Amino acid sequence: MTGRTTPRHDRHTAGLLRSIYLPRAVAALSSAMSTYGIPLLVLATTRSAALTGLAFALEWVPRLAAFGWAGAVVDRRGAAVVFFLACLGRALVIAAGVVVLLVHPAGTVASVTVMALAAITGVLTEFSYIAAETAGAAAGRRAGAQAHRVQAVLLGIDQTAILAGPALAGLLLLAGPPRMLSVITVLSLLAALLALRTPPSPVVPARAPKNSTSAGLLSGWRTIRSLPALGWLVTGLTLSNLATGFLQAAGPVIVVNYYGQSTTAVGLVWSAAAAATLLTVTVCRFAIDRLGLWPVGAACAAVASLACLAVAQAPDYLSYLVLVAVLMAAEGGMTVVLRTLRSRLIPPDRFGSTLSATILILLLPFPVAGVLTALTPPDALGHVITACAVLQALGLFLAFARLRSDPALRT
Structure with a gap:
Protein backbone atom coordinates (compact mmCIF):
# COMPACT_ATOMS: atom_id res chain seq x y z
CA MET A 1 0.00 0.00 0.00
CA THR A 198 -7.71 20.96 -18.07
CA PRO A 199 -10.07 18.44 -16.47
CA PRO A 200 -13.77 19.25 -16.87
CA SER A 201 -15.43 20.70 -13.79
CA PRO A 202 -18.94 19.85 -12.66
CA VAL A 203 -21.64 22.03 -14.17
CA VAL A 204 -24.96 23.05 -12.72
CA PRO A 205 -27.35 20.17 -13.53
CA ALA A 206 -30.36 22.39 -14.00
CA ARG A 207 -30.44 25.69 -15.77
CA ALA A 208 -30.62 28.64 -13.42
CA PRO A 209 -33.22 31.36 -13.99
CA LYS A 210 -32.28 34.09 -16.41
CA ASN A 211 -32.06 36.63 -13.59
CA SER A 212 -29.83 34.37 -11.44
CA THR A 213 -26.76 36.52 -12.09
CA SER A 214 -28.37 39.74 -10.90
CA ALA A 215 -30.01 37.92 -8.00
CA GLY A 216 -26.64 36.52 -6.94
CA LEU A 217 -25.00 39.94 -7.03
CA LEU A 218 -27.92 41.40 -5.08
CA SER A 219 -27.57 38.68 -2.46
CA GLY A 220 -23.85 39.41 -2.22
CA TRP A 221 -24.52 43.12 -1.81
CA ARG A 222 -26.97 42.40 1.03
CA THR A 223 -24.39 40.20 2.73
CA ILE A 224 -21.77 42.97 2.53
CA ARG A 225 -24.22 45.41 4.07
CA SER A 226 -24.96 42.96 6.88
CA LEU A 227 -21.24 42.72 7.77
CA PRO A 228 -20.09 46.21 8.84
CA ALA A 229 -16.41 45.28 9.10
CA LEU A 230 -16.36 43.94 5.55
CA GLY A 231 -18.39 46.87 4.27
CA TRP A 232 -16.07 49.49 5.74
CA LEU A 233 -12.96 47.76 4.41
CA VAL A 234 -14.45 47.38 0.93
CA THR A 235 -15.44 51.06 0.96
CA GLY A 236 -11.94 52.18 1.91
CA LEU A 237 -10.28 49.96 -0.69
CA THR A 238 -12.71 51.10 -3.39
CA LEU A 239 -11.71 54.73 -2.83
CA SER A 240 -8.08 53.63 -2.79
CA ASN A 241 -8.56 51.84 -6.10
CA LEU A 242 -9.64 55.10 -7.71
CA ALA A 243 -6.15 56.47 -7.03
CA THR A 244 -4.32 53.34 -8.20
CA GLY A 245 -6.61 53.02 -11.21
CA PHE A 246 -5.90 56.60 -12.24
CA LEU A 247 -2.15 55.95 -11.95
CA GLN A 248 -2.54 52.91 -14.20
CA ALA A 249 -4.65 54.76 -16.76
CA ALA A 250 -2.48 57.89 -16.79
CA GLY A 251 0.80 56.01 -16.42
CA PRO A 252 1.67 55.84 -20.13
CA VAL A 253 1.04 59.57 -20.55
CA ILE A 254 2.99 60.49 -17.42
CA VAL A 255 6.01 58.31 -18.14
CA VAL A 256 6.24 58.94 -21.90
CA ASN A 257 5.12 62.57 -22.18
CA TYR A 258 6.07 64.04 -18.81
CA TYR A 259 9.25 62.13 -17.93
CA GLY A 260 10.32 61.57 -21.53
CA GLN A 261 10.82 57.80 -21.17
CA SER A 262 10.02 54.98 -23.58
CA THR A 263 7.07 52.61 -23.49
CA THR A 264 9.37 50.00 -21.96
CA ALA A 265 9.78 52.27 -18.95
CA VAL A 266 6.00 52.17 -18.42
CA GLY A 267 6.08 48.39 -18.22
CA LEU A 268 9.02 48.50 -15.81
CA VAL A 269 6.96 50.60 -13.38
CA TRP A 270 4.30 47.94 -13.06
CA SER A 271 6.80 45.09 -13.06
CA ALA A 272 8.58 46.74 -10.13
CA ALA A 273 5.21 47.24 -8.44
CA ALA A 274 4.34 43.56 -8.92
CA ALA A 275 7.68 42.46 -7.45
CA ALA A 276 7.19 44.73 -4.43
CA THR A 277 3.63 43.46 -4.00
CA LEU A 278 4.72 39.83 -4.11
CA LEU A 279 7.30 40.51 -1.39
CA THR A 280 4.83 42.46 0.75
CA VAL A 281 2.16 39.77 0.51
CA THR A 282 4.67 37.22 1.80
CA VAL A 283 5.77 39.47 4.68
CA CYS A 284 2.19 40.36 5.63
CA ARG A 285 1.24 36.73 6.10
CA PHE A 286 3.79 36.42 8.91
CA ALA A 287 3.09 39.92 10.26
CA ILE A 288 -0.63 39.18 10.61
CA ASP A 289 0.18 36.02 12.58
CA ARG A 290 2.20 38.07 15.09
CA LEU A 291 0.41 41.42 15.16
CA GLY A 292 -3.12 40.82 13.92
CA LEU A 293 -5.17 42.16 11.05
CA TRP A 294 -5.83 45.73 12.17
CA PRO A 295 -2.23 46.85 12.86
CA VAL A 296 -0.98 45.42 9.57
CA GLY A 297 -3.89 46.83 7.59
CA ALA A 298 -3.64 50.27 9.21
CA ALA A 299 0.12 50.41 8.59
CA CYS A 300 -0.36 49.49 4.92
CA ALA A 301 -3.13 52.09 4.60
CA ALA A 302 -0.87 54.82 6.01
CA VAL A 303 2.00 53.87 3.69
CA ALA A 304 -0.30 53.75 0.66
CA SER A 305 -1.76 57.18 1.42
CA LEU A 306 1.63 58.83 1.92
CA ALA A 307 3.09 57.18 -1.20
CA CYS A 308 0.18 58.30 -3.37
CA LEU A 309 0.44 61.87 -2.10
CA ALA A 310 4.16 61.83 -2.91
CA VAL A 311 3.67 60.41 -6.43
CA ALA A 312 2.10 63.66 -7.60
CA GLN A 313 5.29 65.49 -6.60
CA ALA A 314 7.78 62.95 -7.97
CA PRO A 315 10.59 64.97 -9.62
CA ASP A 316 11.91 62.25 -11.92
CA TYR A 317 11.15 58.83 -13.35
CA LEU A 318 13.12 56.84 -10.78
CA SER A 319 11.34 58.40 -7.82
CA TYR A 320 8.02 57.89 -9.63
CA LEU A 321 8.80 54.19 -10.14
CA VAL A 322 9.78 53.70 -6.49
CA LEU A 323 6.74 55.51 -5.12
CA VAL A 324 4.31 53.60 -7.35
CA ALA A 325 5.95 50.33 -6.28
CA VAL A 326 5.59 51.30 -2.60
CA LEU A 327 1.95 52.28 -3.17
CA MET A 328 1.07 49.01 -4.90
CA ALA A 329 2.97 46.98 -2.28
CA ALA A 330 0.90 48.62 0.46
CA GLU A 331 -2.25 47.91 -1.56
CA GLY A 332 -1.18 44.26 -1.68
CA GLY A 333 -0.90 44.18 2.11
CA MET A 334 -4.43 45.57 2.45
CA THR A 335 -5.64 42.94 -0.01
CA VAL A 336 -4.28 40.22 2.28
CA VAL A 337 -6.24 41.76 5.14
CA LEU A 338 -9.38 41.87 2.96
CA ARG A 339 -9.07 38.24 1.89
CA THR A 340 -8.50 37.08 5.46
CA LEU A 341 -11.44 39.08 6.77
CA ARG A 342 -13.60 37.89 3.89
CA SER A 343 -12.89 34.24 4.66
CA ARG A 344 -13.70 34.79 8.35
CA LEU A 345 -16.96 36.67 8.01
CA ILE A 346 -18.80 35.56 4.87
CA PRO A 347 -21.13 32.58 5.45
CA PRO A 348 -20.13 29.59 3.31
CA ASP A 349 -23.54 29.32 1.68
CA ARG A 350 -23.25 32.92 0.41
CA PHE A 351 -19.53 33.07 -0.25
CA GLY A 352 -19.68 32.89 -4.06
CA SER A 353 -22.25 35.64 -4.53
CA THR A 354 -20.59 37.86 -1.91
CA LEU A 355 -17.17 37.33 -3.48
CA SER A 356 -18.52 38.36 -6.90
CA ALA A 357 -20.16 41.46 -5.45
CA THR A 358 -16.99 42.39 -3.55
CA ILE A 359 -14.75 42.11 -6.61
CA LEU A 360 -17.26 44.02 -8.74
CA ILE A 361 -17.35 46.93 -6.26
CA LEU A 362 -13.57 47.03 -5.99
CA LEU A 363 -13.18 47.15 -9.79
CA LEU A 364 -15.73 49.91 -10.43
CA PRO A 365 -13.18 52.75 -9.98
CA PHE A 366 -11.02 51.49 -12.87
CA PRO A 367 -13.27 52.52 -15.77
CA VAL A 368 -13.98 55.76 -13.89
CA ALA A 369 -10.23 56.35 -13.75
CA GLY A 370 -9.98 55.78 -17.50
CA VAL A 371 -12.71 58.32 -18.23
CA LEU A 372 -11.11 60.77 -15.80
CA THR A 373 -7.79 60.40 -17.61
CA ALA A 374 -9.46 60.99 -20.97
CA LEU A 375 -11.07 64.20 -19.72
CA THR A 376 -7.99 65.60 -17.95
CA PRO A 377 -5.46 67.73 -19.86
CA PRO A 378 -1.94 66.23 -19.59
CA ASP A 379 -0.66 69.25 -17.68
CA ALA A 380 -3.31 68.76 -14.98
CA LEU A 381 -2.70 65.06 -14.29
CA GLY A 382 -0.61 65.84 -11.21
CA HIS A 383 -3.47 67.82 -9.65
CA VAL A 384 -5.90 64.96 -10.24
CA ILE A 385 -3.46 62.48 -8.66
CA THR A 386 -3.28 64.73 -5.59
CA ALA A 387 -7.09 64.91 -5.38
CA CYS A 388 -7.37 61.12 -5.70
CA ALA A 389 -4.68 60.69 -3.04
CA VAL A 390 -6.57 62.94 -0.61
CA LEU A 391 -9.77 60.98 -1.25
CA GLN A 392 -7.86 57.73 -0.77
CA ALA A 393 -6.33 58.87 2.52
CA LEU A 394 -9.69 60.05 3.84
CA GLY A 395 -11.44 56.81 2.88
CA LEU A 396 -8.77 54.57 4.38
CA PHE A 397 -8.57 56.66 7.57
CA LEU A 398 -12.33 56.47 8.14
CA ALA A 399 -12.40 52.74 7.35
CA PHE A 400 -9.61 51.71 9.70
CA ALA A 401 -10.71 54.16 12.42
CA ARG A 402 -14.12 52.49 12.31
CA LEU A 403 -12.54 49.03 12.33
CA ARG A 404 -10.13 49.67 15.21
CA SER A 405 -12.47 48.23 17.84
CA ASP A 406 -14.17 45.67 15.63
CA PRO A 407 -13.68 42.16 17.02
CA ALA A 408 -13.42 40.70 13.51
CA LEU A 409 -10.01 42.36 13.06
CA ARG A 410 -8.89 41.60 16.60
CA THR A 411 -9.35 37.86 16.49
Whole structure:
Protein backbone atom coordinates (compact mmCIF):
# COMPACT_ATOMS: atom_id res chain seq x y z
CA MET A 1 0.00 0.00 0.00
CA THR A 2 2.83 2.36 0.79
CA GLY A 3 4.44 1.62 -2.53
CA ARG A 4 1.31 2.75 -4.34
CA THR A 5 0.89 6.00 -2.40
CA THR A 6 3.99 7.83 -3.66
CA PRO A 7 3.42 7.22 -7.38
CA ARG A 8 -0.16 8.41 -7.00
CA HIS A 9 1.01 11.62 -5.37
CA ASP A 10 3.61 12.10 -8.09
CA ARG A 11 0.99 11.63 -10.76
CA HIS A 12 -1.25 14.16 -8.99
CA THR A 13 1.51 16.78 -8.86
CA ALA A 14 2.50 16.23 -12.47
CA GLY A 15 -1.16 16.34 -13.47
CA LEU A 16 -1.60 19.72 -11.78
CA LEU A 17 1.42 21.08 -13.62
CA ARG A 18 0.12 20.05 -17.05
CA SER A 19 -3.60 20.62 -16.53
CA ILE A 20 -3.79 23.62 -14.17
CA TYR A 21 -0.51 25.44 -13.57
CA LEU A 22 0.87 25.60 -17.11
CA PRO A 23 -2.36 26.76 -18.82
CA ARG A 24 -2.89 29.30 -16.03
CA ALA A 25 0.66 30.63 -16.39
CA VAL A 26 0.47 31.13 -20.17
CA ALA A 27 -3.01 32.66 -20.00
CA ALA A 28 -2.02 34.97 -17.14
CA LEU A 29 1.02 36.20 -19.06
CA SER A 30 -1.00 36.93 -22.21
CA SER A 31 -3.70 38.63 -20.11
CA ALA A 32 -1.16 40.84 -18.33
CA MET A 33 0.46 41.78 -21.64
CA SER A 34 -2.86 42.76 -23.21
CA THR A 35 -4.17 44.60 -20.13
CA TYR A 36 -1.09 46.80 -19.82
CA GLY A 37 0.14 46.66 -23.42
CA ILE A 38 -2.97 47.77 -25.29
CA PRO A 39 -3.17 51.23 -23.61
CA LEU A 40 0.50 51.61 -24.52
CA LEU A 41 -0.39 50.58 -28.05
CA VAL A 42 -3.13 53.21 -28.16
CA LEU A 43 -0.70 55.91 -27.07
CA ALA A 44 1.91 54.78 -29.61
CA THR A 45 -0.67 54.63 -32.42
CA THR A 46 -2.77 57.72 -31.73
CA ARG A 47 -0.37 59.93 -29.70
CA SER A 48 -3.47 61.00 -27.75
CA ALA A 49 -3.64 61.08 -23.95
CA ALA A 50 -7.44 61.27 -24.11
CA LEU A 51 -7.73 58.14 -26.27
CA THR A 52 -5.27 56.32 -24.00
CA GLY A 53 -7.53 56.98 -21.02
CA LEU A 54 -10.58 56.04 -23.05
CA ALA A 55 -8.93 52.75 -24.07
CA PHE A 56 -8.29 51.96 -20.40
CA ALA A 57 -11.97 52.58 -19.68
CA LEU A 58 -12.99 50.44 -22.65
CA GLU A 59 -10.95 47.58 -21.23
CA TRP A 60 -12.71 47.72 -17.88
CA VAL A 61 -16.32 48.67 -18.62
CA PRO A 62 -17.05 45.50 -20.64
CA ARG A 63 -15.18 43.42 -18.08
CA LEU A 64 -17.41 44.68 -15.31
CA ALA A 65 -20.51 44.18 -17.44
CA ALA A 66 -19.44 40.61 -18.21
CA PHE A 67 -18.44 39.74 -14.66
CA GLY A 68 -21.67 38.13 -13.45
CA TRP A 69 -22.40 36.72 -16.91
CA ALA A 70 -19.00 35.03 -17.07
CA GLY A 71 -19.57 33.33 -13.74
CA ALA A 72 -22.98 32.05 -14.85
CA VAL A 73 -21.56 30.71 -18.14
CA VAL A 74 -18.72 28.94 -16.35
CA ASP A 75 -21.19 27.34 -13.93
CA ARG A 76 -23.34 26.09 -16.81
CA ARG A 77 -20.72 25.05 -19.37
CA GLY A 78 -17.71 24.17 -17.25
CA ALA A 79 -14.43 25.97 -16.63
CA ALA A 80 -12.36 24.00 -19.16
CA VAL A 81 -14.69 24.76 -22.09
CA VAL A 82 -14.99 28.47 -21.29
CA PHE A 83 -11.25 28.78 -20.69
CA PHE A 84 -10.49 27.21 -24.07
CA LEU A 85 -13.00 29.32 -25.99
CA ALA A 86 -11.98 32.59 -24.29
CA CYS A 87 -8.27 32.08 -25.00
CA LEU A 88 -8.97 30.97 -28.57
CA GLY A 89 -11.26 33.93 -29.14
CA ARG A 90 -8.64 36.36 -27.84
CA ALA A 91 -6.03 34.83 -30.15
CA LEU A 92 -8.30 35.21 -33.18
CA VAL A 93 -9.32 38.78 -32.35
CA ILE A 94 -5.77 39.98 -31.77
CA ALA A 95 -4.57 38.17 -34.91
CA ALA A 96 -7.18 40.10 -36.88
CA GLY A 97 -5.88 43.29 -35.27
CA VAL A 98 -2.36 42.43 -36.41
CA VAL A 99 -3.52 42.11 -40.00
CA VAL A 100 -5.37 45.43 -39.90
CA LEU A 101 -2.41 47.29 -38.38
CA LEU A 102 -0.05 45.86 -40.98
CA VAL A 103 -2.27 47.26 -43.72
CA HIS A 104 -3.15 50.51 -41.89
CA PRO A 105 -0.33 51.31 -39.45
CA ALA A 106 -1.71 54.79 -38.74
CA GLY A 107 -4.82 56.87 -39.23
CA THR A 108 -8.47 56.44 -38.37
CA VAL A 109 -8.59 52.72 -39.15
CA ALA A 110 -5.64 52.04 -36.84
CA SER A 111 -7.20 54.09 -34.03
CA VAL A 112 -10.55 52.33 -34.30
CA THR A 113 -8.81 48.95 -34.39
CA VAL A 114 -6.79 49.43 -31.22
CA MET A 115 -9.82 50.83 -29.37
CA ALA A 116 -11.87 47.82 -30.43
CA LEU A 117 -9.08 45.50 -29.26
CA ALA A 118 -9.22 47.16 -25.84
CA ALA A 119 -12.93 46.47 -25.45
CA ILE A 120 -13.05 42.93 -26.89
CA THR A 121 -9.95 41.61 -25.16
CA GLY A 122 -11.24 43.04 -21.88
CA VAL A 123 -14.34 40.85 -22.07
CA LEU A 124 -12.46 37.73 -23.16
CA THR A 125 -9.85 38.24 -20.43
CA GLU A 126 -12.62 38.36 -17.83
CA PHE A 127 -14.07 35.07 -19.08
CA SER A 128 -10.68 33.35 -19.06
CA TYR A 129 -9.93 34.69 -15.58
CA ILE A 130 -13.21 33.45 -14.05
CA ALA A 131 -12.77 30.09 -15.76
CA ALA A 132 -9.16 29.78 -14.55
CA GLU A 133 -10.19 30.70 -11.00
CA THR A 134 -12.94 28.08 -11.09
CA ALA A 135 -10.56 25.40 -12.38
CA GLY A 136 -8.04 26.33 -9.68
CA ALA A 137 -10.69 26.11 -6.96
CA ALA A 138 -11.73 22.67 -8.23
CA ALA A 139 -8.09 21.55 -8.18
CA GLY A 140 -7.80 22.79 -4.61
CA ARG A 141 -10.83 20.75 -3.57
CA ARG A 142 -9.40 17.66 -5.21
CA ALA A 143 -6.11 18.25 -3.36
CA GLY A 144 -7.88 17.96 -0.02
CA ALA A 145 -5.51 18.85 2.82
CA GLN A 146 -3.00 20.28 0.32
CA ALA A 147 -5.46 22.84 -1.04
CA HIS A 148 -3.55 25.78 0.43
CA ARG A 149 -0.46 24.76 -1.54
CA VAL A 150 -2.43 24.77 -4.79
CA GLN A 151 -3.75 28.25 -4.08
CA ALA A 152 -0.29 29.50 -3.12
CA VAL A 153 1.10 28.31 -6.45
CA LEU A 154 -1.75 29.95 -8.37
CA LEU A 155 -1.23 33.24 -6.54
CA GLY A 156 2.49 33.08 -7.35
CA ILE A 157 1.69 32.44 -11.02
CA ASP A 158 -0.57 35.49 -11.21
CA GLN A 159 1.93 37.79 -9.51
CA THR A 160 4.77 36.53 -11.71
CA ALA A 161 2.68 37.23 -14.82
CA ILE A 162 1.97 40.76 -13.60
CA LEU A 163 5.68 41.12 -12.96
CA ALA A 164 6.76 40.02 -16.44
CA GLY A 165 3.78 41.00 -18.64
CA PRO A 166 3.98 44.82 -18.61
CA ALA A 167 7.75 44.90 -19.12
CA LEU A 168 7.57 42.37 -21.96
CA ALA A 169 4.73 44.27 -23.65
CA GLY A 170 6.63 47.55 -23.45
CA LEU A 171 9.80 45.96 -24.79
CA LEU A 172 8.03 44.32 -27.72
CA LEU A 173 6.23 47.54 -28.56
CA LEU A 174 9.59 49.09 -29.40
CA ALA A 175 9.80 46.60 -32.27
CA GLY A 176 6.39 47.69 -33.52
CA PRO A 177 2.73 47.16 -32.54
CA PRO A 178 2.21 44.13 -34.84
CA ARG A 179 5.06 42.24 -33.17
CA MET A 180 3.73 42.86 -29.69
CA LEU A 181 0.25 41.76 -30.71
CA SER A 182 1.68 38.71 -32.52
CA VAL A 183 3.34 37.51 -29.31
CA ILE A 184 0.08 37.96 -27.38
CA THR A 185 -1.69 36.02 -30.12
CA VAL A 186 0.76 33.11 -29.90
CA LEU A 187 0.51 33.02 -26.09
CA SER A 188 -3.30 33.08 -26.19
CA LEU A 189 -3.36 30.28 -28.76
CA LEU A 190 -0.92 28.26 -26.67
CA ALA A 191 -3.09 28.77 -23.59
CA ALA A 192 -6.12 27.53 -25.56
CA LEU A 193 -4.25 24.40 -26.64
CA LEU A 194 -3.05 23.75 -23.09
CA ALA A 195 -6.60 24.23 -21.84
CA LEU A 196 -7.52 21.00 -23.62
CA ARG A 197 -5.68 19.23 -20.78
CA THR A 198 -7.71 20.96 -18.07
CA PRO A 199 -10.07 18.44 -16.47
CA PRO A 200 -13.77 19.25 -16.87
CA SER A 201 -15.43 20.70 -13.79
CA PRO A 202 -18.94 19.85 -12.66
CA VAL A 203 -21.64 22.03 -14.17
CA VAL A 204 -24.96 23.05 -12.72
CA PRO A 205 -27.35 20.17 -13.53
CA ALA A 206 -30.36 22.39 -14.00
CA ARG A 207 -30.44 25.69 -15.77
CA ALA A 208 -30.62 28.64 -13.42
CA PRO A 209 -33.22 31.36 -13.99
CA LYS A 210 -32.28 34.09 -16.41
CA ASN A 211 -32.06 36.63 -13.59
CA SER A 212 -29.83 34.37 -11.44
CA THR A 213 -26.76 36.52 -12.09
CA SER A 214 -28.37 39.74 -10.90
CA ALA A 215 -30.01 37.92 -8.00
CA GLY A 216 -26.64 36.52 -6.94
CA LEU A 217 -25.00 39.94 -7.03
CA LEU A 218 -27.92 41.40 -5.08
CA SER A 219 -27.57 38.68 -2.46
CA GLY A 220 -23.85 39.41 -2.22
CA TRP A 221 -24.52 43.12 -1.81
CA ARG A 222 -26.97 42.40 1.03
CA THR A 223 -24.39 40.20 2.73
CA ILE A 224 -21.77 42.97 2.53
CA ARG A 225 -24.22 45.41 4.07
CA SER A 226 -24.96 42.96 6.88
CA LEU A 227 -21.24 42.72 7.77
CA PRO A 228 -20.09 46.21 8.84
CA ALA A 229 -16.41 45.28 9.10
CA LEU A 230 -16.36 43.94 5.55
CA GLY A 231 -18.39 46.87 4.27
CA TRP A 232 -16.07 49.49 5.74
CA LEU A 233 -12.96 47.76 4.41
CA VAL A 234 -14.45 47.38 0.93
CA THR A 235 -15.44 51.06 0.96
CA GLY A 236 -11.94 52.18 1.91
CA LEU A 237 -10.28 49.96 -0.69
CA THR A 238 -12.71 51.10 -3.39
CA LEU A 239 -11.71 54.73 -2.83
CA SER A 240 -8.08 53.63 -2.79
CA ASN A 241 -8.56 51.84 -6.10
CA LEU A 242 -9.64 55.10 -7.71
CA ALA A 243 -6.15 56.47 -7.03
CA THR A 244 -4.32 53.34 -8.20
CA GLY A 245 -6.61 53.02 -11.21
CA PHE A 246 -5.90 56.60 -12.24
CA LEU A 247 -2.15 55.95 -11.95
CA GLN A 248 -2.54 52.91 -14.20
CA ALA A 249 -4.65 54.76 -16.76
CA ALA A 250 -2.48 57.89 -16.79
CA GLY A 251 0.80 56.01 -16.42
CA PRO A 252 1.67 55.84 -20.13
CA VAL A 253 1.04 59.57 -20.55
CA ILE A 254 2.99 60.49 -17.42
CA VAL A 255 6.01 58.31 -18.14
CA VAL A 256 6.24 58.94 -21.90
CA ASN A 257 5.12 62.57 -22.18
CA TYR A 258 6.07 64.04 -18.81
CA TYR A 259 9.25 62.13 -17.93
CA GLY A 260 10.32 61.57 -21.53
CA GLN A 261 10.82 57.80 -21.17
CA SER A 262 10.02 54.98 -23.58
CA THR A 263 7.07 52.61 -23.49
CA THR A 264 9.37 50.00 -21.96
CA ALA A 265 9.78 52.27 -18.95
CA VAL A 266 6.00 52.17 -18.42
CA GLY A 267 6.08 48.39 -18.22
CA LEU A 268 9.02 48.50 -15.81
CA VAL A 269 6.96 50.60 -13.38
CA TRP A 270 4.30 47.94 -13.06
CA SER A 271 6.80 45.09 -13.06
CA ALA A 272 8.58 46.74 -10.13
CA ALA A 273 5.21 47.24 -8.44
CA ALA A 274 4.34 43.56 -8.92
CA ALA A 275 7.68 42.46 -7.45
CA ALA A 276 7.19 44.73 -4.43
CA THR A 277 3.63 43.46 -4.00
CA LEU A 278 4.72 39.83 -4.11
CA LEU A 279 7.30 40.51 -1.39
CA THR A 280 4.83 42.46 0.75
CA VAL A 281 2.16 39.77 0.51
CA THR A 282 4.67 37.22 1.80
CA VAL A 283 5.77 39.47 4.68
CA CYS A 284 2.19 40.36 5.63
CA ARG A 285 1.24 36.73 6.10
CA PHE A 286 3.79 36.42 8.91
CA ALA A 287 3.09 39.92 10.26
CA ILE A 288 -0.63 39.18 10.61
CA ASP A 289 0.18 36.02 12.58
CA ARG A 290 2.20 38.07 15.09
CA LEU A 291 0.41 41.42 15.16
CA GLY A 292 -3.12 40.82 13.92
CA LEU A 293 -5.17 42.16 11.05
CA TRP A 294 -5.83 45.73 12.17
CA PRO A 295 -2.23 46.85 12.86
CA VAL A 296 -0.98 45.42 9.57
CA GLY A 297 -3.89 46.83 7.59
CA ALA A 298 -3.64 50.27 9.21
CA ALA A 299 0.12 50.41 8.59
CA CYS A 300 -0.36 49.49 4.92
CA ALA A 301 -3.13 52.09 4.60
CA ALA A 302 -0.87 54.82 6.01
CA VAL A 303 2.00 53.87 3.69
CA ALA A 304 -0.30 53.75 0.66
CA SER A 305 -1.76 57.18 1.42
CA LEU A 306 1.63 58.83 1.92
CA ALA A 307 3.09 57.18 -1.20
CA CYS A 308 0.18 58.30 -3.37
CA LEU A 309 0.44 61.87 -2.10
CA ALA A 310 4.16 61.83 -2.91
CA VAL A 311 3.67 60.41 -6.43
CA ALA A 312 2.10 63.66 -7.60
CA GLN A 313 5.29 65.49 -6.60
CA ALA A 314 7.78 62.95 -7.97
CA PRO A 315 10.59 64.97 -9.62
CA ASP A 316 11.91 62.25 -11.92
CA TYR A 317 11.15 58.83 -13.35
CA LEU A 318 13.12 56.84 -10.78
CA SER A 319 11.34 58.40 -7.82
CA TYR A 320 8.02 57.89 -9.63
CA LEU A 321 8.80 54.19 -10.14
CA VAL A 322 9.78 53.70 -6.49
CA LEU A 323 6.74 55.51 -5.12
CA VAL A 324 4.31 53.60 -7.35
CA ALA A 325 5.95 50.33 -6.28
CA VAL A 326 5.59 51.30 -2.60
CA LEU A 327 1.95 52.28 -3.17
CA MET A 328 1.07 49.01 -4.90
CA ALA A 329 2.97 46.98 -2.28
CA ALA A 330 0.90 48.62 0.46
CA GLU A 331 -2.25 47.91 -1.56
CA GLY A 332 -1.18 44.26 -1.68
CA GLY A 333 -0.90 44.18 2.11
CA MET A 334 -4.43 45.57 2.45
CA THR A 335 -5.64 42.94 -0.01
CA VAL A 336 -4.28 40.22 2.28
CA VAL A 337 -6.24 41.76 5.14
CA LEU A 338 -9.38 41.87 2.96
CA ARG A 339 -9.07 38.24 1.89
CA THR A 340 -8.50 37.08 5.46
CA LEU A 341 -11.44 39.08 6.77
CA ARG A 342 -13.60 37.89 3.89
CA SER A 343 -12.89 34.24 4.66
CA ARG A 344 -13.70 34.79 8.35
CA LEU A 345 -16.96 36.67 8.01
CA ILE A 346 -18.80 35.56 4.87
CA PRO A 347 -21.13 32.58 5.45
CA PRO A 348 -20.13 29.59 3.31
CA ASP A 349 -23.54 29.32 1.68
CA ARG A 350 -23.25 32.92 0.41
CA PHE A 351 -19.53 33.07 -0.25
CA GLY A 352 -19.68 32.89 -4.06
CA SER A 353 -22.25 35.64 -4.53
CA THR A 354 -20.59 37.86 -1.91
CA LEU A 355 -17.17 37.33 -3.48
CA SER A 356 -18.52 38.36 -6.90
CA ALA A 357 -20.16 41.46 -5.45
CA THR A 358 -16.99 42.39 -3.55
CA ILE A 359 -14.75 42.11 -6.61
CA LEU A 360 -17.26 44.02 -8.74
CA ILE A 361 -17.35 46.93 -6.26
CA LEU A 362 -13.57 47.03 -5.99
CA LEU A 363 -13.18 47.15 -9.79
CA LEU A 364 -15.73 49.91 -10.43
CA PRO A 365 -13.18 52.75 -9.98
CA PHE A 366 -11.02 51.49 -12.87
CA PRO A 367 -13.27 52.52 -15.77
CA VAL A 368 -13.98 55.76 -13.89
CA ALA A 369 -10.23 56.35 -13.75
CA GLY A 370 -9.98 55.78 -17.50
CA VAL A 371 -12.71 58.32 -18.23
CA LEU A 372 -11.11 60.77 -15.80
CA THR A 373 -7.79 60.40 -17.61
CA ALA A 374 -9.46 60.99 -20.97
CA LEU A 375 -11.07 64.20 -19.72
CA THR A 376 -7.99 65.60 -17.95
CA PRO A 377 -5.46 67.73 -19.86
CA PRO A 378 -1.94 66.23 -19.59
CA ASP A 379 -0.66 69.25 -17.68
CA ALA A 380 -3.31 68.76 -14.98
CA LEU A 381 -2.70 65.06 -14.29
CA GLY A 382 -0.61 65.84 -11.21
CA HIS A 383 -3.47 67.82 -9.65
CA VAL A 384 -5.90 64.96 -10.24
CA ILE A 385 -3.46 62.48 -8.66
CA THR A 386 -3.28 64.73 -5.59
CA ALA A 387 -7.09 64.91 -5.38
CA CYS A 388 -7.37 61.12 -5.70
CA ALA A 389 -4.68 60.69 -3.04
CA VAL A 390 -6.57 62.94 -0.61
CA LEU A 391 -9.77 60.98 -1.25
CA GLN A 392 -7.86 57.73 -0.77
CA ALA A 393 -6.33 58.87 2.52
CA LEU A 394 -9.69 60.05 3.84
CA GLY A 395 -11.44 56.81 2.88
CA LEU A 396 -8.77 54.57 4.38
CA PHE A 397 -8.57 56.66 7.57
CA LEU A 398 -12.33 56.47 8.14
CA ALA A 399 -12.40 52.74 7.35
CA PHE A 400 -9.61 51.71 9.70
CA ALA A 401 -10.71 54.16 12.42
CA ARG A 402 -14.12 52.49 12.31
CA LEU A 403 -12.54 49.03 12.33
CA ARG A 404 -10.13 49.67 15.21
CA SER A 405 -12.47 48.23 17.84
CA ASP A 406 -14.17 45.67 15.63
CA PRO A 407 -13.68 42.16 17.02
CA ALA A 408 -13.42 40.70 13.51
CA LEU A 409 -10.01 42.36 13.06
CA ARG A 410 -8.89 41.60 16.60
CA THR A 411 -9.35 37.86 16.49
